[in-house]
Amino acid sequence: MSEEIVHSTIDVSVNPNHTTAFVSFSKPENGGIDVTVEKVMSALEEKNVSFGILKEEIERAVEQKRYDENICAARWEPPTDGVDGTIKYFYRTDQCTAPVENEHGVVDYKNLGLVRNITAGTPIAKITLPTDGEPGKDILGITIQQKKGVPVPLNVGQGTSLINDGTELIAAIDGNLVYRNGSFCVDETLLINGDVDVSTGNIDFIGSVTVKGSVFEGFRVTSRKDISVLGSVNGAELSADGNISVKIGIINSRVDCRGDVKLGFCENSRVRCDGNVDSASFVGGEVFAGRDLIASGKGVIMGGKYTALNNVDASVIGSDKYVKTEITLGNNAVLMEERETLDKQIKDMEDKLDQLGKILATLTELQKAAKLSPEREQLKADALRNRLKIQAEIKKSKLRMSDIDEALKLTQNLSVSIKRMIYPGVKLRINSSMLAVKTTENRCRATVEKGEITFKPL
DSSP states (O other), X not given: OOOOOBOOOEEEEEXXXXXXXXXXXXXXXXXXXXXXXXXXXXXXXXXXXXXXXXXXXXXXXXXXXOTTOOEEEEEOBOOEEOOOOXXXXXXXXXXXXXXXXXXXXXXXXXXXXXXXXXOTTOEXXXXXXXXXXXXXXXXXXXXXXXXXXXXXXXXXXXXXXXXXXXXEEEESSSEEEEEETTEEEEESEEEESSOBSTTTBOEEESSEEEEXXXXXXXXXXXXXXXXXXXXXXXXXXXXXXXXEEESSEEESOEEEESSOEEESOEESOEEEXXXXXXXXXXXXXXXXXXXXXXXXXXXXXXXXXEEXXXXXXXXXXXXXXXXXXXXXXOOHHHHHHHHHHHHHHHHHHHHHHHHHHHHHHHHHHHHHHSOOOHHHHHXXXXXXXXXXXXXHHHHHHHHHHHHHHHHHHHGGGOEEEEEEEEOTTEEEEETTEEEEOOSOEEEEEEEEETTEEXXXXX
């Protein structure tokens, strides 16, 4: 009796999630038909396996006659999940006040880091956008969707902006950088709810400063805009590029500003400003006003040195004690020199602005043709930031030049207006003319006529 002929058989197993398929084939017996690659492929097709077939592996297994062995015949292509967006902050999100140590290791106990000055265009954070990833496919040829990346949570706070297609958070204005309610914000005004003292340290701010209390001895408040103090200033310093006002008044202090100064009283202090200086009384000290010096209210100017490039208006100048008081009006040379310097600076800045405009125009054209390289993207961002800064500086300089032009127009008719009386001991100088007051004069105006200072009734 002859032995039974047994042909090779093929078994295909597909896992439940259709990610892999395995084949095994038996050994033929007694001259039975052996397995072939084509038969394996047909067996896979019967199981609907159509993607990720490892044909080379199948060919090798058939050639090597690897009977009764599980051979991986197909493998899926898994999806590539997207990457979530990230954010890198360049500033701390917590606010800590502690004495600041400089690069030499010296600790400044009057600098507590209360203010974080930031200029328009300065980067606050770098944002990496999420990626979509790529879909996959199982061995049956069915597309498997990937998990797309999630954008990083980001609130664009007041005074900030997103640029460069949402990959960079910058300051949109000059101000104080604070982290508030889950986002960075830039405040144009800094509010000190109490006094400027050991609890706050010195204040140096790029925007306006409002102090609800007073500024105490040995401390300093500096602002690129305005300063408003609702209390008094005693033995301290104020410096501002804008206006300064002190509701109660100042004693033994220094004030320097580019705008107007308004004081409740001014005693034994040094004041210098480009605009008007207005106070109910001036006692001692040294005051320079780029425009008018005004003693409002009580209107007393007594003791010290006072210079105004325009006019002086007061009720009483000097005292019955003959206190030495010097009043000087007009200074054309100083104004002209400042104007020439400003004019040159504006021209230089306009040249830089023109260069930045050309750079931005070139980069914009290149961006239309193709995506900019990271280096050129950074160049474009820097150019935008610098343009904002220069435009602000030009505007400020032109305003100052306009003020100077107005002041120069008025210097030919300078006068000291006295609503009540001016006492002996007062020395008047109007441009190149000078007069030492010898007698008390009432309700008059001091002006220059034919090169001499004379008094005329009001």
